[in-house]
Amino acid sequence: MRSITLSQAVNEAIAEEMRLDSSVFLIGEDVAEAGTPFKITSGLVEEFGTERVIDTPISEPGFMGLAVGAAMTGSRPIVDIMFGDFLFLIMDQLCNQAAKAHYMSGGKLNVPLVVRTNLGATRRSAAQHSQSLHALVSHIPGLKVAMPSSAYEAKGLLKTAIRDDNPVVIFEDKLMYQDKADVPEDEYLIPFGEAAVLQEGNQVTLIGTSSMRQVCEEAALILADEKISVEIIDPRTLVPLDEKTILNSAKKTGRVVVVDEGHQNFGVTAEIASRISEKAFYHLDAPVIRMGAMDVPVPFSPVLEDLTVPTAEKVASNARKIIAGELVHEL
Amino acid sequence: MAKKINTNSESYLKMYSQMVKIRSFEDQANQLYLDAKMPGLTHMYSGEEAVAVGICEALTVKDKITSTHRGHGHCVAKGAELKQMFCELLGKEEGYCRGKGGSMHIADQSNGNLGANAIVGGSMGIATGSALRAKLNGDSDVTVCFFGDGATAQGLLYEVMNMAALWNLPVIYACENNGYSEYTATDEIAAGDILDRARAFGIEAHKVDGQDVLAVNKLATDLVARARKGEGPFFIELITYRYHGHHVGDINRTYYRSKEEEEDWKKNKDPIKILGDWLVSEKIASDDELQIIRDNIAAEAHVAVQYALEASYPNSNEVDMHVYMETT
Ligand SMILES: Cc1ncc(C[n+]2csc(CCOP(=O)(O)OP(=O)(O)O)c2C)c(N)n1
Ligand SMILES: [Mg+2]
Numbered sequence: 001m002r003s004i005t006l007s008q009a010v011n012e013a014i015a016e017e018m019r020l021d022s023s024v025f026l027i028g029e030d031v032a033e034a035g036t037p038f039k040i041t042s043g044l045v046e047e048f049g050t051e052r053v054i055d056t057p058i059s060e061p062g063f064m065g066l067a068v069g070a071a072m073t074g075s076r077p078i079v080d081i082m083f084g085d086f087l088f089l090i091m092d093q094l095c096n097q098a099a100k101a102h103y104m105s106g107g108k109l110n111v112p113l114v115v116r117t118n119l120g121a122t123r124r125s126a127a128q129h130s131q132s133l134h135a136l137v138s139h140i141p142g143l144k145v146a147m148p149s150s151a152y153e154a155k156g157l158l159k160t161a162i163r164d165d166n167p168v169v170i171f172e173d174k175l176m177y178q179d180k181a182d183v184p185e186d187e188y189l190i191p192f193g194e195a196a197v198l199q200e201g202n203q204v205t206l207i208g209t210s211s212m213r214q215v216c217e218e219a220a221l222i223l224a225d226e227k228i229s230v231e232i233i234d235p236r237t238l239v240p241l242d243e244k245t246i247l248n249s250a251k252k253t254g255r256v257v258v259v260d261e262g263h264q265n266f267g268v269t270a271e272i273a274s275r276i277s278e279k280a281f282y283h284l285d286a287p288v289i290r291m292g293a294m295d296v297p298v299p300f301s302p303v304l305e306d307l308t309v310p311t312a313e314k315v316a317s318n319a320r321k322i323i324a325g326e327l328v329h330e331l
Numbered sequence: 332m333a334k335k336i337n338t339n340s341e342s343y344l345k346m347y348s349q350m351v352k353i354r355s356f357e358d359q360a361n362q363l364y365l366d367a368k369m370p371g372l373t374h375m376y377s378g379e380e381a382v383a384v385g386i387c388e389a390l391t392v393k394d395k396i397t398s399t400h401r402g403h404g405h406c407v408a409k410g411a412e413l414k415q416m417f418c419e420l421l422g423k424e425e426g427y428c429r430g431k432g433g434s435m436h437i438a439d440q441s442n443g444n445l446g447a448n449a450i451v452g453g454s455m456g457i458a459t460g461s462a463l464r465a466k467l468n469g470d471s472d473v474t475v476c477f478f479g480d481g482a483t484a485q486g487l488l489y490e491v492m493n494m495a496a497l498w499n500l501p502v503i504y505a506c507e508n509n510g511y512s513e514y515t516a517t518d519e520i521a522a523g524d525i526l527d528r529a530r531a532f533g534i535e536a537h538k539v540d541g542q543d544v545l546a547v548n549k550l551a552t553d554l555v556a557r558a559r560k561g562e563g564p565f566f567i568e569l570i571t572y573r574y575h576g577h578h579v580g581d582i583n584r585t586y587y588r589s590k591e592e593e594e595d596w597k598k599n600k601d602p603i604k605i606l607g608d609w610l611v612s613e614k615i616a617s618d619d620e621l622q623i624i625r626d627n628i629a630a631e632a633h634v635a636v637q638y639a640l641e642a643s644y645p646n647s648n649e650v651d652m653h654v655y656m657e658t659t
Binding site: 029030033034037055056057058059061062085086089123124125126127128129294295296297299300301302303304307308 | 370371372422423428430431432433434435436448449450451452453481482484485486512513514515519520521586587644645647649650651654
């Protein structure tokens with residue numbers, strides 16, 4: 001099978017869906033000729049023209065609002081939010097308008113749009129260009145949230161998102177744009193609400209979202225050297241969440257570490273851990289461990305920034321501790 | 332004319348030095364990037380020096396500014412030291428933000444710089460709020476809000492200009508129109524005349540050549556004085572140009588901007604050269620004297636960079652410090 005970068009996978013997904021459905025258009029800052037600062041959408045304007053690949057002024061709340069209105073009346077916009085941090089600018093249009101229109105209208109209106117954005121620290125971009133804000137939108141009923149962890153997931157999930165009749169926010173990991181993975185040439189979709197079991201094992205389950213999937217895989221390699229059998233799960237979508245796969249694994253291994261790059265307080269790790277505790281409690285041999293990003297704004301200085309995100313060593317160490325029956329006091 | 336020149340020659344030379352200081356800082360910063368010694372990316376101010384210097388030389392230490400992602404120039408112009416600036420750029424403990432901010436948040440707060448902002452348009456509310464405080468407290472300071480042409484697309488600007496005009500706030504909106512926002516020409520993303528947008532709120536708006544530091548300074552001095560008397564707000568559009576790419580990594584950029592255009596600005600509209608030629612023609616300084624100024628500042632910048640490269644990183648226990656202020 002051929003191997004392509006996450007960036008190419010996203011580009012292909014958009015191009016394929018735009019070819020299939022003339023109501024799909026792409027809108028955002030420097031998405032046309034410049035192909036975004038990450039060079040993800042390069043070539044699309046040449047194929048689809050400036051009517052369907054639309055460069056906007058720096059008006060995030062404005063073009064997000066336009067997308068909601070267009071979606072409500074028959075288009076399927078893909079909105080490019082250059083950095084996940086800029087989600088804060090579009091919150092009203094996304095959360096008060098897009099997320100609620102279907103419900104408030106008693107099912108008569110719907111808003112089929114995709115917000116494509118990103119997450120991830122350690123690019124030395126400081127506190128306003130490094131946040132992982134997926135927990136915020138996951139909190140809002142009416143929004144779906146996808147978290148691709150490789151080029152393969154990025155393509156399959158984005159195509160599903162574009163076809164979904166609801167507003168979907170999809171977070172790509174900025175650090176992964178140039179990472180390659182096997183991606184089929186033939187068309188495929190990845191359904192929402194289906195987690196991937198990346199590795200089977202029976203002593204501990206590591207659940208890693210997006211950027212943290214790789215961290216969990218590295219941790220599993222460390223633990224494999226110590227003959228510890230690890231199961232790895234990538235939820236792939238947070239809303240809807242594949243509770244069944246997660247609970248089955250928790251029941252099998254009895255020990256779970258949940259790893260996510262959003263802040264730990266009130267975050268995704270808390271949600272997943274509490275569902276496991278509620279629904280698989282009597283199968284557990286240890287408390288479910290949460291590992292999120294440190295609860296601080298992302299600092300610029302590399303020596304500080306590196307301390308804020310979970311690492312494979314720390315994940316492995318926590319897994320080791322719960323297997324040994326030691327409580328994890330310090331994360 | 333001659334009399335005026337004599338009394339002001341010191342301030343003209345100060346403006347020259349400040350512009351050279353910004354250019355030297357940026358040259359060194361660019362080199363740090365090329366040598367892979369700088370974490371992350373940075374946006375260069377080279378070419379736009381007359382804007383920051385012309386305006387900040389019309390301000391006192393008590394006056395406030397808000398800055399942008401392209402903020403090194405504002406920081407220097409408002410009085411910052413190169414050593415602490417380079418330390419910030421490299422994430423060192425002695426940086427103005429203790430290494431927590433980096434290039435996009437660099438600011439010398441003690442000189443009234445309320446911060447560089449990585450959210451385009453993010454400081455418009457802050458600047459206007461600072462002016463509201465001045466009015467409420469009867470303080471005499473003025474706040475200048477720097478932002479780019481691209482930032483005029485943010486709706487926040489129109490909300491705060493409306494309030495500033497309603498309440499006569501001492502704020503000056505300084506739009507640095509360098510012709511581009513990222514990789515897009517301004518006329519593709521800005522409808523109508525930018526000045527008309529301010530005028531729609533009854534705000535007095537001026538356009539000025541942002542490469543002519545004396546013109547900028549003259550206008551700013553006048554508007555600052557009037558804003559202090561309660562005649563604000565004001566809006567200035569400064570026509571300028573950035574010499575580098577949008578950020579240091581934006582090297583191949585002929586698809587949105589021609590080499591000829593860049594060369595034309597550098598050769599014919601360089602703010603340092605324009606002031607230098609004028610200083611010589613007015614006999615305020617000789618070519619040799621200007622050369623000495625440039626050499627001294629370049630040497631100072633070099634020393635500052637070396638210092639910052641050797642300086643220590645913050646201690647790891649600083650990572651969760653400053654999330655909240657200790658309330659005493
Ligand atoms: C809210 C927001 N949207 C987008 C960006 C990405 N971005 C950074 S600088 C920039 C262009 C800004 O143009 P302008 O205001 O003209 O300032 P210049 O860079 O030309 O100095 C963009 C789009 C951002 N930082 N913040
Ligand atoms: Mg600009």
